[in-house]
Amino acid sequence: MHNNFKSGFVAIIGRPNVGKSTFMNHVIGQKIAIMSDKAQTTRNKIQGVFTDQNKQIVFIDTPGIHKPKHKLGDFMVKIAENTLNEVDTILFMINADEGYGRGGDQYIMDRLQSIHKPVFLVINKIDLVHPDQLLPLITQYKDKYPFEEIVPISALEGNNVNRLMELITEHLPEGPQYYPEDQVTDHPERFIISELIREKALQLTREEVPHSVAVVIDKIDNQNEDEKVLIQATIIIERKSQKGIIIGKQGKMLKEIGKRARMDIERLLGSKVYLELWVKVQENWRNKPPHQLQEFGFNQ
Ligand code: GDP
Numbered sequence: 635m636h637n638n639f640k641s642g643f644v645a646i647i648g649r650p651n652v653g654k655s656t657f658m659n660h661v662i663g664q665k666i667a668i669m670s671d672k673a674q675t676t677r678n679k680i681q682g683v684f685t686d687q688n689k690q691i692v693f694i695d696t697p698g699i700h701k702p703k704h705k706l707g708d709f710m711v712k713i714a715e716n717t718l719n720e721v722d723t724i725l726f727m728i729n730a731d732e733g734y735g736r737g738g739d740q741y742i743m744d745r746l747q748s749i750h751k752p753v754f755l756v757i758n759k760i761d762l763v764h765p766d767q768l769l770p771l772i773t774q775y776k777d778k779y780p781f782e783e784i785v786p787i788s789a790l791e792g793n794n795v796n797r798l799m800e801l802i803t804e805h806l807p808e809g810p811q812y813y814p815e816d817q818v819t820d821h822p823e824r825f826i827i828s829e830l831i832r833e834k835a836l837q838l839t840r841e842e843v844p845h846s847v848a849v850v851i852d853k854i855d856n857q858n859e860d861e862k863v864l865i866q867a868t869i870i871i872e873r874k875s876q877k878g879i880i881i882g883k884q885g886k887m888l889k890e891i892g893k894r895a896r897m898d899i900e901r902l903l904g905s906k907v908y909l910e911l912w913v914k915v916q917e918n919w920r921n922k923p924p925h926q927l928q929e930f931g932f933n934q
Pocket residue numbers: 648649650651652653654655656657758759760761762787788789790791
């Protein structure tokens with residue numbers, strides 16, 4: 635853990651073919667997580683984790699934000715909106731080569747009105763346009779939504795991508811390195827599993843436990859004779875007062891978090907799972923090295 639280490643979650647939104655994957659490939663390169671088909675069933679894909687000396691950026695994809703074609707789609711949009719309100723920064727990517735508000739862009743911007751997080755407008759594919767075309771485009775988008783930053787890039791050629799990464803970093807809070815540097819390539823499912831547990835904790839406790847709750851996967855063991863996968867995970871909270879809420883009366887809350895997370899994880903992995911959840915408290919844990927974490931373990 636470094637002093638002033640920054641970390642957080644960044645959602646990339648935008649309609650198909652604007653260059654989201656190209657951008658991820660440029661930033662993460664070989665490290666990009668190739669998710670299994672099963673992973674696609676989870677509502678948010680972690681697209682990749684960028685880690686260096688000073689920061690860790692977890693990029694997530696929120697597919698549900700696109701214009702719905704059916705009733706279930708409305709529901710997906712609602713879930714996507716909830717997710718977007720939980721990340722640290724949102725990148726809304728558009729194609730410089732196309733006019734203002736093309737396709738589903740208008741729809742996405744309407745949805746952004748209810749999002750209370752900084753949104754960057756990322757104008758991709760600037761290699762395809764004359765610089766003179768950019769200003770009128772920027773003006774039109776600026777009128778429509780109070781973007782925190784407007785950043786023209788070429789994901790394909792890498793132009794201005796470093797600048798975008800700098801701006802993202804400026805908006806990140808100080809925080810821990812959530813995931814080991816190499817974990818994306820080795821165990822992509824780890825990220826999803828921790829996110830699933832965290833999601834259940836936040837959903838079930840509603841507003842009582844703040845967003846600062848983190849989940850660390852301590853162990854994934856699939857070498858058991860009975861073919862069940864053993865997963866041990868720790869929920870880290872910042873205040874002792876949150877301990878009672880997250881554990882619940884006679885452990886009921888933690889049990890319910892574990893049960894719901896386990897069902898999702900089983901769907902993700904396609905096998906039966908033993909899930910053991912522990913809870914650790916550390917006030918201001920974001921600013922302290924992990925070994926100082928005060929443990930009072932709870933095993934359900
Ligand atoms: P996604 O659907 O948003 O993930 O878009 P992709 O990353 O798959 O890109 C769609 C197409 O746009 C691909 O053919 C890319 O090569 C192309 N593309 C992406 N970024 C750029 C860029 O900056 N410039 C140019 N010229 N093409 C790009």
